[in-house]
Amino acid sequence: MSSLDRKHKGGSAGETALLALLVTALIGVPAALYGLNTFGHQLAPRPEGLPADFWARALGTFTGDLPWRSTEIYLLTAAGVLLLALFALFLARSISKGNKAVKHDRAAARMASLRDVGPFTEKQVRAKAARFGVNTPGVMIGRMVRGGNTLYASWEDTLLHIWGTRTGKTTTQAAPSIIEAPGPVIATSNKRDLSDLTRDIRAEEGEVWVFDPQGVATEEPTWWWNPLTYVTDSERAAEMANNFALGSRAVGAKGGDAYFDTAGKDLLAGLLLAAAVGKQPIERVHTWLSRPTNDEAVRLLDEAGWIKEADSVGGVIATPDKQREGVYGTARQMASCLKNEKIAAWVNPTGPGDRRPQFVPEDFVRGKNTLYALSKEGAGTAGPLVTSLTVATATAAEEYAVTQRGGRLAVPMVCVLDEAANVCRWGNLPDLYSHYGSRGIVVSTFLQSWSQGVDVWGESGMKKLFSTANVFTYGGNVKEEQFLKMLSDLIGQYRYTAVSTSRQKGGSSTNRQDSTDDILSVADLAALPKGRAVMLGSGARAVLLRTVPISDRPYADKVAASEAAHNSPRPIPAGLTGAPISAAAGVGNRWSTMVKE
Known part of the structure; x- marks a missing residue:
């Protein structure tokens, strides 16, 4: 017998049935006869009247003091027919309910009550949102199985979700949080479903930008973004190099030789900084990596005053050939996405006459705008650029928050990092989680398993991410015993009384x-099962939730229309062919400002 079967029986089924039978025999039957005789007397009064005593009136039909009449027989027949009809209706509904019943719902009674999850109820999160001047309460998670109350993450919370495939995370969590966000949104994914479902609704109140260098959603590059605008110093260059290193590796890869891995990241960081200070396109970095003796980057760093960084890059160039090739080869692998010609048009202007708008994160975070950053896994992935774009935008929001009252965004920004372990491997994310919540930046990270997170951040980093998330949800379809055991322990145990009966010749x-x-x-x-999720909130017991899909939300029709519109073929915008773009001579200083006509 499974724990779900045993834990809610509450004792012996035989004892319960016997108790019910005794109560019915001792109270139910006499009460029914009392009512039958009373109602019969009202319809056809007995000449001798009715005794006032309860038991005399109830049992008179058995003692002969109140003989059966046709009136009572008709009433008894009518009552029997009514009871049979009610029993048939009950049976039909029970069968229907049984077909839809979720066995796991039985556990809800042993989990959190409404009082236990008070900080996540609509009343409390709405009060908190009102203090920040926001009308919407927060990110809806689902409705409690126990009681039906809706629970939310507030605008100070960060979220972590572990949901396996085909569990409804897109339609019950990711897409609704994008649609209901009161301010700017960043959303990453390796599929087009998020943008298809939500972009038209978001476009009603702000600009929509879709970064799609690998054609996940068949978007054309109608705008461009310069990744090097984020690289303002050596620290940011190192951060971008680390994200490139994480994003370029195969899933689960731990890196190569420790020396070459570290040296390769340092070299890549130096070259990124050189390209930034020298107003070069980011693809020039791959050119330098392909020509290990080219010292143009050293010169640019020297001229900009970054002497130590110039010495570091120059030192690698001066090493013996075999050692130098090892470092350059490692860095070249980390920056492999930069040789993908399809990406060039998204990160470079097409030439002096390029009239496309440039994406500026500092402008984006000041409105109710939406950015979708899409990429595929595998060879040629644009994942490092998706991560860099996400980091640059989140950092712009953080810097903007510092200038506002209380050091937090007046209108919260939501970051939906769907498929984070595949397309947005943000190395510093565990360290930033708690900090971002205090800035009004609500980060919601989605993973398919615990091990996915370990592949990116390591065991300690994944534990830090899990511990610092104010709201954690598990949506099912994960088969990792160690993770599930940890989650089971956090949900907790209950006490029950085990009853056993032994029979012998002398009795039992x-x-x-x-x-x-x-x-x-x-x-x-x-x-x-699908449609259920376990939620662990800070300072609260675990609670079992019913998820709420888009189809059950007020904007369901708009979502369907958006999805239909963007699943149909779209013509290529005039003047854009998506052809590879090269860094033409004469435009080397145009990567830091908006391109104007």
Whole structure:
């Protein structure tokens, strides 16, 4: 017997049935006869009247003091027919309910009550939002199975979600949080569904930008963004190089030789800084990496006053050939996305006459705008650029927040990092989680498993991300025993009384023993059905939720229209062919400002 079966029986089924039978025999039957005789007397009064005593009136039909009449027989027949009809209706509804019943819902009674999750109820999150001047309460997570109350993450919370495939995370969590966000939104993904479902609704109140260098959503580069505008110093150059290193590796890869891995990141950081200070396009970095003896980057760093960085790059160039090629080869692999010609038009102007708008993160975060950053995994991935774009935009929001009252954004920004382990491997994310919440930057990271997070941030980094997230949700379809055991332990245990009966020739004896069991075992969590999620909130017990899909939200029709519109073929915008763009001579100083006619 599974824990879900046992934990909610509350004792012996035989004892319960016997108790119900005794109550019916001792109270129910006499009460029914009392009512039958009383109502019959009202319809056709008995000449001798009715006794006032309850038991005399109830049992008179058996003692002969109140003989059966046709009136009582008709009433009894009518009552029997009505009871049979009600029983048939109950049976039909029970069968229907049984088909839809979710076995896991039985665990809800042992999990958090409404009081336990008070900080996440609509009343409290709405009060908190009002203090920040925001009308919407927060990010809806779902409705409690126990009681039906809706729970939210507030605009000070950060979220982590682990949902396996085909569990409804897009339609119940990611897409609704984008649509309902009161301010700017960044959304990353390796599929087009998020943008298709939400972009038209978001476009009603702000600009929509879709970064799609690999054609995930078949978007044309109608705008461009210069990644090097983020590289203002050596620290940011090192951060971007680290994100390039993480994003360029195969899933689960731990890196190569420790020396070459570190030296390669340092070299890449130096070249990124050189391209930034020298007003060069970012693809020039790959050119330098392909020509290990080219010292143009050293000269640019020297001229800009970055002497130590120039010495570092020059030192690598001066090393023996074999050692130099090892460092350059490692860095070249990290920056491999820069040789993808399809990407060039998204990160470079097409020439002196390019009239496309340039994406400026500092402007973006000041309105209710939306940025979708899309990429695929595998060879030629644009993941490092997706991560860099996300980091640059989030950093612009953080800097803007510092200038506002209380050091937080007046209107919160939502970052939906869908498929984070595949297309947005943000190395510093665990360290920033708690900080971003205090700035009004609500980060919502989606993973398909715990091990995905470990592949990116390591075991300690994943634990830090899990611990600092104010709201964690698990949506099912994960089969990692260690993770599920940890989650089961956090959900907790309950006490129950185990009853056993032994029969012997001289009679029988009943033994009762107090025991404990998991509220949701590893097997229960592995089999969590679609439409249910477990939520762990800061300072609150675990709670079982019903998820709320887009189809059950007020804007369902708009979502359907948006999806239909963007799933149909679209013509290529006039004047844009998506042809590869090269860094033409004479435009080397045009990568830091808006291109104007």
